[in-house]
Amino acid sequence: MQATVTDLRSDVAILQLRGELDSDTAGRLRSLLADLLERPVPRIVVDLTDLRFCDSVGLSAFVTSKQVITARGGWLSFAGANPFLVQLLETVGLTRYFAVFPEVEDAIAASRL
Numbered sequence: 001m002q003a004t005v006t007d008l009r010s011d012v013a014i015l016q017l018r019g020e021l022d023s024d025t026a027g028r029l030r031s032l033l034a035d036l037l038e039r040p041v042p043r044i045v046v047d048l049t050d051l052r053f054c055d056s057v058g059l060s061a062f063v064t065s066k067q068v069i070t071a072r073g074g075w076l077s078f079a080g081a082n083p084f085l086v087q088l089l090e091t092v093g094l095t096r097y098f099a100v101f102p103e104v105e106d107a108i109a110a111s112r113l
Contacts, residue, residue: 001025001051001058003032012043012111014104018050021058029061037065042074045107049080059092066097075099079107 002018013036021029036042046062048054062076069076077099081089089095101107 001028003028005032008108012045012108014045014047016047020053021051022055023057026057026061029058033061033065037068041072042069043111044076045104046076046078047080047104048078048085051085054085054088077101077107079104
């Protein structure tokens with residue numbers, strides 16, 4: 001998995017993931033999320049457009065970050081997921097806890113509401 005963090009605005013970070021997120025690469029994701037969670041109010045859009053695969057170990061990194069994000073008044077949303085990832089997020093119930101948007105721009109627009 002490759003990852004890039006872009007600060008779109010002073011209060012929103014875009015975390016773009018590429019490749020495969022699995023037990024071999026989840027540590028990198030946890031490290032990136034830990035850095036983003038240091039912000040006073042973490043607001044993160046995870047761009048899944050170029051992520052081809054994700055397993056349960058990868059998803060657990062998002063789930064474990066949820067408590068910190070919520071406690072600080074922030075949020076984490078997903079954008080651009082392919083049909084496999086959308087189905088995975090729905091199957092494991094993450095769509096009840098994280099917003100999933102078709103495009104990054106949609107997630108950003110929703111953050112302004």
